[in-house]
Amino acid sequence: MSRATPPLCVLGLGLIGGSLLRAVGAGSSPAPVRFGWSPSEETRQAAADDGHDVVSTLDAALVRALREDALVVLAAPLTAFDALLQRIGQATPTIRLTDVASVKQPVAERVEALAPRTRYVGSHPMAGTAASGWAAGSADLFRNAAWVTSLTDETDVADWVPIADLALSVGARVVPADGAAHDAAVARISHLPHVLALALAQTGRLGGSLALSLAAGSFADGTRVAATRPALVRAMCEANSDALIDALDDALALLGVARASLASTGSLAKLTATGHQARSVFERRFDDLTPTVLDGVDLIEQLFAVGASGGYVTAVHGKGADLTIDALVPAPSA
Amino acid sequence: MSRATPPLCVLGLGLIGGSLLRAVGAGSSPAPVRFGWSPSEETRQAAADDGHDVVSTLDAALVRALREDALVVLAAPLTAFDALLQRIGQATPTIRLTDVASVKQPVAERVEALAPRTRYVGSHPMAGTAASGWAAGSADLFRNAAWVTSLTDETDVADWVPIADLALSVGARVVPADGAAHDAAVARISHLPHVLALALAQTGRLGGSLALSLAAGSFADGTRVAATRPALVRAMCEANSDALIDALDDALALLGVARASLASTGSLAKLTATGHQARSVFERRFDDLTPTVLDGVDLIEQLFAVGASGGYVTAVHGKGADLTIDALVPAPSA
Numbered sequence: 001m002s003r004a005t006p007p008l009c010v011l012g013l014g015l016i017g018g019s020l021l022r023a024v025g026a027g028s029s030p031a032p033v034r035f036g037w038s039p040s041e042e043t044r045q046a047a048a049d050d051g052h053d054v055v056s057t058l059d060a061a062l063v064r065a066l067r068e069d070a071l072v073v074l075a076a077p078l079t080a081f082d083a084l085l086q087r088i089g090q091a092t093p094t095i096r097l098t099d100v101a102s103v104k105q106p107v108a109e110r111v112e113a114l115a116p117r118t119r120y121v122g123s124h125p126m127a128g129t130a131a132s133g134w135a136a137g138s139a140d141l142f143r144n145a146a147w148v149t150s151l152t153d154e155t156d157v158a159d160w161v162p163i164a165d166l167a168l169s170v171g172a173r174v175v176p177a178d179g180a181a182h183d184a185a186v187a188r189i190s191h192l193p194h195v196l197a198l199a200l201a202q203t204g205r206l207g208g209s210l211a212l213s214l215a216a217g218s219f220a221d222g223t224r225v226a227a228t229r230p231a232l233v234r235a236m237c238e239a240n241s242d243a244l245i246d247a248l249d250d251a252l253a254l255l256g257v258a259r260a261s262l263a264s265t266g267s268l269a270k271l272t273a274t275g276h277q278a279r280s281v282f283e284r285r286f287d288d289l290t291p292t293v294l295d296g297v298d299l300i301e302q303l304f305a306v307g308a309s310g311g312y313v314t315a316v317h318g319k320g321a322d323l324t325i326d327a328l329v330p331a332p333s334a
Numbered sequence: 335m336s337r338a339t340p341p342l343c344v345l346g347l348g349l350i351g352g353s354l355l356r357a358v359g360a361g362s363s364p365a366p367v368r369f370g371w372s373p374s375e376e377t378r379q380a381a382a383d384d385g386h387d388v389v390s391t392l393d394a395a396l397v398r399a400l401r402e403d404a405l406v407v408l409a410a411p412l413t414a415f416d417a418l419l420q421r422i423g424q425a426t427p428t429i430r431l432t433d434v435a436s437v438k439q440p441v442a443e444r445v446e447a448l449a450p451r452t453r454y455v456g457s458h459p460m461a462g463t464a465a466s467g468w469a470a471g472s473a474d475l476f477r478n479a480a481w482v483t484s485l486t487d488e489t490d491v492a493d494w495v496p497i498a499d500l501a502l503s504v505g506a507r508v509v510p511a512d513g514a515a516h517d518a519a520v521a522r523i524s525h526l527p528h529v530l531a532l533a534l535a536q537t538g539r540l541g542g543s544l545a546l547s548l549a550a551g552s553f554a555d556g557t558r559v560a561a562t563r564p565a566l567v568r569a570m571c572e573a574n575s576d577a578l579i580d581a582l583d584d585a586l587a588l589l590g591v592a593r594a595s596l597a598s599t600g601s602l603a604k605l606t607a608t609g610h611q612a613r614s615v616f617e618r619r620f621d622d623l624t625p626t627v628l629d630g631v632d633l634i635e636q637l638f639a640v641g642a643s644g645g646y647v648t649a650v651h652g653k654g655a656d657l658t659i660d661a662l663v664p665a666p667s668a
Contacts, residue, residue, distance in 0.1 A: 189549035198609025205612035209644030275532025278539035310543030
């Protein structure tokens with residue numbers, strides 16, 4: 001028996017919000033309540049034309065969310081969060097709330113400042129394409145993607161459950177993590193790859209027409225995400241600049257040591273060995289996960305341990321004192 | 335009418351040599367003469383079992399190449415070149431010769447030292463996979479790949495023709511370039527991407543299990559070539575260390591400026607703009623090429639100009655004083 005998805009109110013109907021509205025309806029019967037709002041009349045019309053339940057004003061969306069005890073999802077650009085949070089703090093101060101932004105600590109701080117009584121647990125579904133807007137969305141976008149749920153020691157696990165249910169219902173792996181750990185991790189595996197791809201593209205171009213004419217496989221792969229819209233990359237990286245600088249400094253240190261070794265002894269032995277080994281750890285990161293069940297009174301602590309270990313949540317059962325959580329975690333070393 | 339492929343003697347039957355032996359036979363009738371040799375008895379047996387003409391000793395291969403006026407292709411690892419060149423210099427000092435190594439200046443210097451009278455024009459077919467050995471080869475490996483032919487001001491165009499014919503017969507784009515220009519270009523678009531991929535993989539791993547569990551698209555693409563065998567990456571990069579250091583310094587400078595900008599003003603505006611623009615120039619590099627015909631007495635100079643402009647050779651006609659060469663080059667700006 002599949003578990004019911006919570007009623008859903010999606011604010012912002014771009015790639016992620018639009019995909020969410022589509023994904024939550026797909027294949028469940030009875031269809032869960034879900035509705036959306038966009039500040040753009042054109043987007044609202046496009047979503048309505050595709051058969052979705054669209055509300056025409058923010059206030060109407062919030063009033064309805066309150067009435068139906070819906071989970072409100074902030075799926076707008078980060079720059080619009082303050083205005084949305086202000087209105088939520090005034091109109092529906094204790095509503096269930098999540099967001100899907102690619103940084104978690106800065107958002108948590110804004111929620112604390114503008115809507116502190118909301119039952120907020122941040123999200124980051126690690127899915128996306130270079131495209132954007134309602135038309136780019138897809139019901140499959142979240143399948144097998146990581147969906148980070150951003151916890152703190154004070155999180156009430158009852159506030160986390162509807163967000164985990166939502167993420168699981170769209171086929172994602174639920175990864176619990178605190179905001180700072182999330183931000184540090186994505187700086188390394190999402191923001192830094194963009195920065196390196198941009199620098200590689202430009203270094204290739206500095207080689208002139210001959211270099212670009214010879215470029216193929218390794219250059220094409222290494223620069224693929226440099227094709228992403230610059231505004232999107234800036235928004236993502238600049239909102240996480242402290243963590244990105246740490247990651248960049250680690251990369252610069254590795255490259256500096258490799259450069260010095262190449263110049264002094266002509267050898268790349270160390271970087272080729274460690275980098276190859278790291279890629280192979282990445283490729284095998286889910287190979288030895290084994291099922292476990294979380295229950296008891298310290299669920300938040302157990303959830304943190306699952307995420308930190310490289311594991312993820314696969315199902316949620318029951319509620320209140322009967323809540324149990326299925327997860328996959330690394331097998332204990334033999 | 336397709337032009338005859340020159341008789342071919344391939345020394346070394348790994349990924350590139352083995353693919354060449356297969357590709358040159360494929361689909362032409364009458365099949366051109368081509369035969370190979372490998373120092374490994376197992377490899378010779380595997381190639382013979384697959385129906386290829388295999389010679390059992392290096393000396394027998396060279397004697398036969400001389401008799402049939404074959405083009406000898408050094409397709410062994412760079413570390414084996416000295417021994418092969420020494421024997422060629424002694425046994426068949428004026429033979430037609432090319433190689434397929436990923437650096438061109440160091441090879442040209444060894445040829446000059448050990449087999450200076452050979453009719454040598456270096457090659458670099460820019461094709462490959464992470465796999466290696468006879469079994470990994472494929473007749474399609476060179477289709478649409480760039481095949482650099484490494485010229486000097488002293489090259490006799492008659493020595494270049496059989497190598498261009500060979501490359502064109504296996505479906506490659508022929509890109510003329512001098513050795514230093516080639517080595518500088520591949521440092522940027524092939525060797526640097528490997529170095530950055532290795533550093534990115536290791537920086538991701540330093541983020542621990544959570545970071546690797548969240549890694550997906552951009553990290554997977556950006557680290558793909560870090561899966562290449564370290565020995566192969568070292569051989570390639572270390573043989574081209576001067577040019578690689580130049581490329582790495584350009585990348586480090588771009589990254590250093592981006593880091594400083596992020597730390598001082600919080601902005602990534604410059605890197606995102608230039609990197610995105612560079613990727614887009616790369617994607618459109620062949621969009622506006624237009625046909626041209628080379629003839630006359632300064633063909634080597636004209637070939638250099640084709641390669642430097644980002645163009646390539648598409649066909650060779652006639653010989654001697656009647657030689658003409660078709661190429662694609664950028665259209666003159668409107």
